Amino acid sequence: MELSKLERYYLSNQLRILEALYPNEADELAVQREAVEQGYSFVYDMGMDYILDGNDAMTPEESKEVWEAMDMFLSIDRTIQDLGLEDLHKEHFTRFRGYDGNNESKFMGFAAFTVERLGRFTHLPLKEELYFNSHMPTRQIYERMLIEWRKIDYQHRFPMRKEDLMKVLEAAVHPEIRK
Structure with a gap:
């Protein structure tokens, strides 16, 4: 998945907020946030298995x-x-x-x-x-x-x-x- 620098900035901020809201999931969210901030695009999808797209999404x-x-x-x-x-x-x-x-x-x-x-x-x-x-x-x-x-x-x-x-x-x- 390709994200622009601005999209990565927004996503990073959202993940930072979620880390604060859900302390039990903070470590996992922090890893996702770090991957987004560092531009590790290979890792972006790892936290989004539950978001369906393509043929898996209902039209x-x-x-x-x-x-x-x-x-x-x-x-x-x-x-x-x-x-x-x-x-x-x-x-x-x-x-x-x-x-x-x-x-x-x-x-x-x-x-x-x-x-x-x-x-x-x-x-x-x-x-x-x-x-x-x-x-x-x-x-x-x-x-x-x-x-x-x-x-x-x-x-x-x-x-x-x-x-x-x-x-x-x-x-x-x-x-x-x-x-």
């Missing part, structure tokens, strides 16, 4: 995709309740399962952040309470379901008609293995 489009999937599952749940079709829970992909922690971790993290920190989608029907790791890839499943859900006029999504609900739920099954 606005990806964030909207997660929220749209959550909206869809709220709609599915409301429709099932309104139509008295609780038996569908046994046979279909009716609850939000989260995302795969190994392959879709930024999506999983954003879904958890949305519910736990932002307080949105708190009534989301989850497969397991406050558990967002599906342990299997789900993004493609959600994308297939969302294609069908987007075809429904917005005013008919909450709740859906039974035939629309079934199209959305059937889309969860990969096309190659549908009956």
Whole structure:
């Protein structure tokens, strides 16, 4: 990472303040500050492992995709309740399962952040309470379901008609293995 002398000055001052505010972390922060002040650019990233960038950071489009999937599952749940079709829970992909922690971790993290920190989608029907790791890839499943859900006029999504609900739920099954 390249930093100008002025950026290094600002960062050095911020690290000096943090050293004073957090005495238990002062030694580690002092090492980072010294690296910044001395221009040891190779070491700059060492203290920033928790700051995501590139493909690890969520784009606005990806964030909207997660929220749209959550909206869809709220709609599915409301429709099932309104139509008295609780038996569908046994046979279909009716609850939000989260995302795969190994392959879709930024999506999983954003879904958890949305519910736990932002307080949105708190009534989301989850497969397991406050558990967002599906342990299997789900993004493609959600994308297939969302294609069908987007075809429904917005005013008919909450709740859906039974035939629309079934199209959305059937889309969860990969096309190659549908009956």
